Amino acid sequence: MTVTDQGVQTGGPDTGPLLAEYRAIVVPTAAEFLDNRISAAELRERWRNYYFDAFRRYDLTVERSWRExxxxxxxxxxxPPTADPQLTTPLSHFPVSIAHNNLDRLIEVLVAELGDQTAEHTQIHERLVDYATMVSELEALMASLAA
Known part of the structure; x- marks a missing residue:
């Protein structure tokens, strides 16, 4: 996939469409996982569908916006980076990309530990707290940037 692929937003990054997908897919999936209704493997599968589709399009838009x-x-x-007001918009969206990538890594850690088991089988409960916090805070971050 390149920055010229179809589905990449034109203009500056807009978290609105990404936030809608996040709320429709990631938030309910997180609730199901934390309520022990789906396994870590199912969590990863649903996450990957979102991560490699909706998020990837957004991330490519952030990259294109930065380059432009x-x-x-x-x-x-x-x-050091140049302090330039024209870079404010793309720079403000980098934390969304970084947080998505960190959340992806945490989900992979949960899958490595739990596989086809549910959250109640974790030996490190702090990971569940981290996961819930990251899902919630990423939603708030995207909402704060929504156009």
Missing amino acids: ASGSDGRITSG
């Missing part, structure tokens, strides 16, 4: 605003060709440059 910064003139970047995608290579890492040395030195």
Whole structure:
């Protein structure tokens, strides 16, 4: 997939469509997992459908927006980033991308521990608290950026 693929938003990043998908897919799935109604493996399957579809389109839009605003060709440059007001919008959306990637890693950890078992079988209950907190806080972050 490239930044020119269909489905990538035009203009600046907009968390509105992503937030709608998140609320329709991720939030109810999280509740089912935390209520022991689905396994960690099922959690990952539903998450991956969202992550590699709705989130991927959004993430590519953030990348394209950054490249357009910064003139970047995608290579890492040395030195500190330039403080430039035109970079404010793409920079404000990076935390959404980072949080999604962190949530993806946490789900993989849950699957490695639990596999086809439900949340009640975890040996490290803090992971469930982390998961619930991340789902909730990511929703709030996206809502704060919604256009």
